[in-house]
Amino acid sequence: MKNTTLIKGSAAIALGAALLLGGGGTLANWNASATxxxxxxxxxxxxxxxxxxxxxxxxxxTIDISTYRVVPGDKLTFRQDLNVTxxxxxxxxxxxxxxxxxxxxxxxxxxxxxxVELTVGEDPVPATLTPTGATQAVTATITFEFKTAxxxxxxxxxxxxxxxxxxTLTQVAKPLS
Numbered sequence: 001m002k003n004t005t006l007i008k009g010s011a012a013i014a015l016g017a018a019l020l021l022g023g024g025g026t027l028a029n030w031n032a033s034a035t036x037x038x039x040x041x042x043x044x045x046x047x048x049x050x051x052x053x054x055x056x057x058x059x060x061x062t063i064d065i066s067t068y069r070v071v072p073g074d075k076l077t078f079r080q081d082l083n084v085t086x087x088x089x090x091x092x093x094x095x096x097x098x099x100x101x102x103x104x105x106x107x108x109x110x111x112x113x114x115x116v117e118l119t120v121g122e123d124p125v126p127a128t129l130t131p132t133g134a135t136q137a138v139t140a141t142i143t144f145e146f147k148t149a150x151x152x153x154x155x156x157x158x159x160x161x162x163x164x165x166x167x168t169l170t171q172v173a174k175p176l177s
Contacts, residue, residue: 043088044086044087044088044089044091045085045086045087045088046085046086046087046088046091046093046169046171047083047084047085047169048082048083048084048085048095048138048167048168048169049082049083049085050080050081050082050167051080051081051082051083051137052080052081053078053079053080053081054078054079055068055076055077055078056076056077056078056079057074057076058074058075058076063076065078070144070146071146072110072146072147072148072149072150073146073147073148074145074146075143075144075145075146076143076144076145077141077142077143077144078141078142078143078144078162079139079140079141080139080140080141080142080167081137081138081139081140082095082137082138082139082140082167083135083136083137083138084129084135084136084137084138084169085135085136086129086130086131086132086136087131088131090174091130091131091171091174092128092129092130092171092172092173092174092175093128093129093169093170093171093172094127094128094129094169094170094172095118095125095129095138095167095168095169095170096167096168096170097115097116097118097140097165097166097167097168098164098165098166098167098168099162099164099165099166100113100115100116100142100162100165104159104160104161105158105159105160105161106146106155106158106160107150107154107155107158109147110146110147110149110150110154110155111144111145111146111147111155111160112143112144112145112147113142113143113144113145113160114141114142114143114144116140116141116142116165117140117141117142118138118139118140118141119138119139119141120136120137120138120139121137125138128172128174128175129169130174130175140167142162142165144160
């Protein structure tokens with residue numbers, strides 16, 4: 001009988017402990033929580049948009065390039081406004097041109113086509129553009145010169161096609177300050 005009482009007593013103790021530990025008792029379990037609002041991440045912007053562009057003759061008069069016929073001694077200048085947007089805390093970009101060839105349809109000895117000159121105001125564009133807080137006005141200038149020394153009937157009815165000139169803005173690593 002001793003064994004039965006021992007078994008019954010052990011079972012009662014085990015049941016009591018299970019009730020205390022399993023949620024039916026007074027054993028406390030503390031916990032706490034907190035939340036944080038980390039904020040919103042917002043992307044910057046990088047864009048280049050063509051503005052107004054115009055060709056001018058040697059006297060500075062705006063011309064219609066589709067009807068103007070160049071002759072030896074002419075030096076024409078094209079100015080294209082570009083609106084450059086750079087927004088971002090670590091933003092930096094380079095601007096490059098594409099589509100300009102040395103002479104296109106003219107005899108190389110008879111014409112000169114300048115590389116595109118990029119300026120902000122009157123200053124050359126730095127190697128790396130950085131945000132200014134507003135859209136930057138960049139001016140692209142190309143000069144086409146039909147040399148005076150062209151002789152005979154060289155390059156009569158020749159053409160130079162500027163239809164594929166492009167401007168590319170590419171993000172680069174921000175220069176160290």
